[in-house]
Each structure stands twice: as C-alpha cells, then as structure tokens.
Amino acid sequence: MAIPYSTKVMQHFLHPKNLGKIKNADGIGKVGNLRCGDVMWLYIKVGKNKSSKEIIKDIKFETFGCVAALATSSVITELAKGKTLDQALKINRSKIVKNLGGLPLIKIHCSVLAVDALEEAVYDYLKKNKKEISPDLQKKHEIILKSKEVIEDRYHDWTDLEEKLHQKND
Amino acid sequence: MSKSKKTVYLDYAATTPVHPQALRAMLPYFSTQFGNSMSLYNMGREARSVLEKSRQQIAKIISVKPSGIIFTGSATESNNLAIKGVALANKDRGRHIIISSIEHPCIMQSADFLEKHAGFTVTRLKVDKFGLINPNDVAKAITKQTTLVSIMHASNEIGTIEPISKIGKICHDKDVLFHTDASQTFGKLPINANRMEVDLLTASSHKIYGPKGAAFLYVRPGTKIQPILHGGSHEFGLRPSTVNIPAIVGFAKAATICAKQMAIEGTRLASLRDKLVKDILTKIPHSRLNGHPKLRLANNANISFDFVEGESIILSLDVLGIAASTGSACSSDKLEPSHVLLAIGLRHEQAHGSLRLTLGRQTKKEDIDYVLKALPKIIKNLRAISPFKI
Numbered sequence: 345m346a347i348p349y350s351t352k353v354m355q356h357f358l359h360p361k362n363l364g365k366i367k368n369a370d371g372i373g374k375v376g377n378l379r380c381g382d383v384m385w386l387y388i389k390v391g392k393n394k395s396s397k398e399i400i401k402d403i404k405f406e407t408f409g410c411v412a413a414l415a416t417s418s419v420i421t422e423l424a425k426g427k428t429l430d431q432a433l434k435i436n437r438s439k440i441v442k443n444l445g446g447l448p449l450i451k452i453h454c455s456v457l458a459v460d461a462l463e464e465a466v467y468d469y470l471k472k473n474k475k476e477i478s479p480d481l482q483k484k485h486e487i488i489l490k491s492k493e494v495i496e497d498r499y500h501d502w503t504d505l506e507e508k509l510h511q512k513n514d
Numbered sequence: 515m516s517k518s519k520k521t522v523y524l525d526y527a528a529t530t531p532v533h534p535q536a537l538r539a540m541l542p543y544f545s546t547q548f549g550n551s552m553s554l555y556n557m558g559r560e561a562r563s564v565l566e567k568s569r570q571q572i573a574k575i576i577s578v579k580p581s582g583i584i585f586t587g588s589a590t591e592s593n594n595l596a597i598k599g600v601a602l603a604n605k606d607r608g609r610h611i612i613i614s615s616i617e618h619p620c621i622m623q624s625a626d627f628l629e630k631h632a633g634f635t636v637t638r639l640k641v642d643k644f645g646l647i648n649p650n651d652v653a654k655a656i657t658k659q660t661t662l663v664s665i666m667h668a669s670n671e672i673g674t675i676e677p678i679s680k681i682g683k684i685c686h687d688k689d690v691l692f693h694t695d696a697s698q699t700f701g702k703l704p705i706n707a708n709r710m711e712v713d714l715l716t717a718s719s720h721k722i723y724g725p726k727g728a729a730f731l732y733v734r735p736g737t738k739i740q741p742i743l744h745g746g747s748h749e750f751g752l753r754p755s756t757v758n759i760p761a762i763v764g765f766a767k768a769a770t771i772c773a774k775q776m777a778i779e780g781t782r783l784a785s786l787r788d789k790l791v792k793d794i795l796t797k798i799p800h801s802r803l804n805g806h807p808k809l810r811l812a813n814n815a816n817i818s819f820d821f822v823e824g825e826s827i828i829l830s831l832d833v834l835g836i837a838a839s840t841g842s843a844c845s846s847d848k849l850e851p852s853h854v855l856l857a858i859g860l861r862h863e864q865a866h867g868s869l870r871l872t873l874g875r876q877t878k879k880e881d882i883d884y885v886l887k888a889l890p891k892i893i894k895n896l897r898a899i900s901p902f903k904i
Contacts, residue, residue: 349829357826358833363899374901380849381862382823385901406901408866410825410844414899450847498862502821502902 350445353415360414362421364404371469373461375488376495377453382409383499384417386461390429390469397428405461412451416458419443429466433481435459460488520835522881526721526813526874527670527698528839533723533875536768540725543760551757552748561759568766572730575773576715577706584731584749585762589697589718590620592731593664595742595752596693596714597624600662601634603740604691608659609634614647614676615857617666618695622853625664635659644806645674645858653684660690667696667715668703671841671854671870672805673814675703682711691737697721697729698811701772702780713737717769719761723875724768728761783873784812790871790882791815797890804855804868813873816841818860821903822867822896830892836885841868 349357369387376383384407391401403425405417419440424432440455441447447455467485470477477485532540543564549557551565566580573580586592601611613625615638628634637655641647647665656663663685668675678694685692693714696705700717707715714737719728731752733739739752746754772779795801800820819827824840831838839845841852843866851865860868871885897903 354829357829360899380843381851381866382844383901406899408821408863408900408902409823410842411829413823413844414826450849453849499902502863 348448349411349415350447352443352445353411353447356415356418356444357411360405360418362404362418362425363406365406366402366404369465371465371467371472373464373466373468374492375457375460375464376492376499377409377413377457380410380453381495381498382413382454382457383407383495384409384413384457384461386417386421386458386465388424388462388465388469393428399426399428400424400432401426403465409454409457410451412447412454413457415444416440416447416455417461420458420462424462429469432462433466435462460484464488520884522836522884523876524871524873524881524885525837525839526877527811527870527872529720529726530723530874531876532725532764533768533771535771536724536764539767540760540764543763547759549759551759552746561757564763565757565759568762571766571770575705575769576700576717576732577708578732579735581750582707582732582735584733584752585757586729586731586749586753587727587755587758589618589695589716589721589729591753592716592718592729593618593620593695594624595731595739596716597621597662597664598628598742599739599752600691600693600714600737601628602632603738604661605632605634608657608661610637610657610659610661611635612637612639612652612655612660612663614639614641614665616641616645616669616671616854617664618670618697621664621666621695639665641674641857643859644809645669645672645804645854646806646809647676647681649677649680649684652681653688656684656688656690660688662691662693664693664695667694667699667705668811669805669854670698671852672816672858673698673810674806675699675809675811678712679710685713686711701769702776702811702813704776707732707734714739719765719768722768722772724765725761727758728765730765779875780812783877786877786879786882787813787815787873789879790873790885791817793886794889797886798893801893804858804860811872813877815871815873817869817871818855818864819867819869819893820864821900822893824866824868826896827867827869827892830896831885831888834884834888836888839870841870842866 366387370390371388373386389402393399403421407417437455549561551561569580625636691713695716697718701722713734715732720726804816824842825844843851855865
C-alpha cells in the first residue's frame with residue numbers, strides 16, 4: 345500500500361533529531377505497539393531551569409519501526425527538550441501530528457506510541473526519585489504496562505541478545 | 515525527496531513495463547480498429563478475428579486448445595472465477611475445497627466468501643519452512659466432499675515453486691478438480707496444462723510486460739464451472755463484459771515474446787539474483803533468505819533483516835531511486851505482517867524486516883551493484899536507530 349508522507353515526516357525520517365542512548369539516564373520509557381509491532385525507547389535527563397523547576401535537559405530515542413514511528417520519535421524529542429516535566433506531559437498526539445505536517449490515518453497510532461514513551465520516561469524518573477505521581481499519569485502507566493508484557497515477550501530473543509552484549513561491554 | 519536521478523526498478527513481481535512490441539501491437543485497437551467483438555459488421559468481425567488469434571497464441575504457450583482460454587480483466591478476477599465458479603457449480607457433489615495458507619489474498623478471500631456465505635468448508639494447508647506444500651498433505655486432506663484444490667504455481671512473495679504436477683496427479687486420482695494460480699510463472703516457466711494435470715490455471719498480462727487489465731483463466735473443456743458475472747455470452751458465457759481487445763492483443767504479444775526468451779532470460783536473471791542474495795547475506799549480518807534456496811523463481815529475492823522495519827528500508831531505498839517491496843505490518847493496510855512470511859514460520863518481528871527484490875527485463879549487473887552498495891549502509895543506519903542492536 346502506498347502511504348504518502350509529508351515533507352516534514354520525511355525530513356525527520358532521513359535526519360532524525362536526538363538519536364541514540366543517554367548513559368545514566370534519569371528516566372527511560374520503553375513502549376511497544378501491540379498491533380504493528382513497533383518499539384520505542386526514550387531516555388531523559390532531568391535538570392532545573394532558572395526558576396528551579398524541573399525540566400527535560402536532554403532527551404534521546406531509539407526506535408524499531410516504520411517511517412512514521414521514526415519521525416514521531418524524532419519530533420517528540422524536539423518538542424520535549426527544555427520543557428518542564430508538566431509541559432512535557434501535555435504533549436499529545438495531535439500536537440505531534442500537527443508538527444509533522446499531518447500523518448496518514450493508519451499511522452496515527454505511531455504518534456500515540458511516542459506520547460506513551462515520553463510519559464513512561466517521566467513516570468520512571470518520578471518513581472525512581474520517589475516523587476509525587478499524578479493519578480492520571482499512574483493510570484496511563486498501568487495501561488501501558490499491560491501491553492508492554494506482550495511486547496517484551498515478543499521481542500525477548502532480541503532483548504536478551506541486547507542484555508548479553510551489555511554485560512559483555514560492562 | 516529524490517537525491518539521485520538514477521532509478522533501479524526491482525519490483526517486477528508487482529508489475530512490469532509494457533514491452534514496446536506489445537504496445538505497438540495494441541495501438542490500432544484503441545483508435546482505427548476499435549470495434550466490438552460482438553458486432554456483426556466488418557469492424558466487429560475484425561475485432562473477433564484478432565481476439566481469436568490472441569487466444570490461439572496464448573493457448574499454444576500452455577499447450578492447450580484455444581477453447582479453454584477465458585480472457586478476464588485481472589488475475590484476481592480469474593482466481594475469483596476459478597474458486598467461486600467451480601465450487602458453486604459443483605456444490606451438489608460437495609462443499610469442501612482445499613487451498614494453501616500462502617495463496618494470494620484473492621484466493622484466500624474467495625475461499626472465505628464461500629465459507630461465510632455458501633456453507634463451504636475450507637482446508638488451508640500448511641507449508642514447510644521454505645513455503646513448500648507436501649503433496650501427501652493434499653492427498654490426506656481430500657474427502658468425499660472435496661470438489662476443488664487450488665495451490666499456486668509459485669509464490670509472489672517468497673518465490674517458492676510448488677510441486678504442481680504431483681498435486682495435479684493426486685487430485686485426478688481422487689477425481690477432484692485442480693486449479694493453480696500461475697500469475698508469477700506464466701511466461702517465466704514452461705507450463706503444459708495437460709502434463710501438469712491442471713484443470714484450471716490463472717495467468718496475468720501485466721506481470722510479463724503486457725498491459726494491465728488483461729488476464730486469463732484456462733478451463734479444461736468439460737469442467738463444470740459457472741460465471742460470477744452475468745449479462746452476456748462473451749468468452750463462452752463465462753465472462754460477460756465487452757472484450758478488452760487492445761489489452762488482450764498486447765497480452766498475447768508479450769506472452770509470445772516471453773515464451774520465446776524464457777530459457778535465456780531465466781538463466782540471466784537467476785545469475786544476477788544469486789549474486790544479489792549471496793552478497794547481501796555476506797555483507798549484512800543477521801540477514802536471511804526467505805523461501806526455498808533452489809526451488810524458486812529466477813527473479814525473486816526475499817530477505818529478512820533483524821532489528822529493522824521494512825517500510826523504513828523501502829523508503830530509504832526510494833530516496834536512492836530503488837523500488838522494492840516489503841511484507842512488514844507497517845506497510846499493510848491492516849497493520850498485519852505478510853501471511854506468507856508467518857506461514858513459513860517467521861516470527862512477527864522477522865516478517866517486519868523483510869525486503870522483496872524482484873528482477874526483470876531491464877535489470878542489469880550495474881543495478882545489482884548499485885543496490886549492493888546502498889543496502890548495507892541503509893540497514894546499518896536503521897539499526898543505529900533501533901533499540902535492538904548487534
């Protein structure tokens with residue numbers, strides 16, 4: 345099936361922003377899409393701004409997926425970088441789609457994946473640092489967690505390989 | 515988005531350009547000789563005469579009598595006619611048909627239709643890891659209720675060539691009709707309908723350098739079949755519709771050319787394809803060939819790359835002017851990976867990273883070299899983005 349992508353989507357796909365891993369990340373969001381099988385890992389480093397509010401100081405991603413999945417990953421890192429945690433959690437799927445100059449209907453779920461990944465990364469940070477988690481974020485986390493089990497089962501061969509390699513490198 | 519003006523078309527299993535000679539043969543039938551083959555006056559008779567000439571040319575290629583060739587508008591239509599037309603016409607004998615689990619969607623869904631709306635039972639035979647049907651499984655699946663078996667000649671996705679003659683013999687021993695979808699083999703492999711013991715056979719024009727909009731269903735004379743379209747006596751009453759003379763003329767011409775060049779072109783393509791596959795598997799770690807290593811179409815290469823997704827590969831290749839296709843869920847309108855790749859035992863994520871390259875008339879060694887230069891870099895880049903790494 346031919347899927348027409350916007351110029352913006354293709355730009356992000358061909359030249360992704362904030363690509364890679366953050367060593368000693370403060371928060372990591374690992375999510376997967378149950379239907380199409382795409383997987384997105386998002387890393388954040390949290391810092392403080394001038395009014396000493398917590399902000400996303402650095403953000404990077406690794407994604408296994410289609411053009412839309414890669415482009416949404418790239419654009420959400422751009423949108424979230426430098427934002428306070430509260431602002432970052434307000435980034436929703438329509439904002440991502442708008443910033444990409446639109447997405448084909450069948451690919452909207454990719455933008456949902458990016459939002460989930462960012463929320464999970466923030467959740468991970470708050471949880472690790474024993475900070476307050478809003479009921480809304482807690483609820484979203486629980487929903488994501490359920491599908492995550494299925495995805496992790498699906499990819500365990502590859503993640504095992506990944507872990508083994510890490511152990512080798514460490 | 516194209517950085518390069520170079521175009522390397524490697525999707526010949528999807529469609530092919532019309533052969534210049536086929537195009538030339540067609541042209542008069544659009545304008546000066548535009549008659550309806552059913553009309554009584556001279557122009558109609560001329561149309562009728564060129565239609566019958568085309569029928570003879572096509573029939574000769576599969577060694578059958580012209581009266582068995584029913585021209586249709588597409589392979590999808592031919593397959594629909596074969597499955598529904600035979601199943602419904604023979605429903606008093608039984609309501610069980612057998613297909614493989616790797617058929618083209620038009621066979622799969624025609625069978626689904628019979629199951630859902632006409633009280634049929636469908637057996638979908640499993641294939642082995644190469645995509646091969648075991649003829650013994652066909653024998654075992656046939657019951658007293660079985661009227662039709664339909665197994666494709668070769669897979670459009672993974673290129674595996676099925677043991678059609680053996681299956682044909684089994685069907686005939688058990689008095690069951692046998693259909694094969696030869697869309698990917700007609701004009702590429704020698705076909706003798708009698709020797710292969712097929713009763714019905716589908717072939718398409720646009721896969722072999724003919725125009726789109728023409729195909730045929732071979733129906734062995736005497737086979738009980740009913741039309742799926744109603745409203746005229748065209749094509750022996752089996753396909754009412756004004757006959758698409760220009761497309762059929764182009765189809766017959768293209769088929770005649772392909773049949774003549776079959777052996778030489780097949781050898782040439784197989785040697786290019788072998789180099790392509792060998793070098794990809796050597797240059798790119800964690801890659802594997804899908805389909806049978808030997809029993810496969812000369813022009814087909816289907817390879818899976820771990821840790822990356824197919825649509826991303828396709829659009830990265832597209833930027834460099836290379837046209838190819840994938841069985842990834844992301845490229846399907848149902849977000850499901852190819853049923854063929856799943857049927858040969860690939861896991862969901864392995865089907866995700868599949869790439870099909872199909873060669874054809876215009877493919878040169880330089881094109882293969884160009885792909886071999888571009889592809890390792892693309893896979894490397896996409897793997898750098900992927901959380902799964904090697």
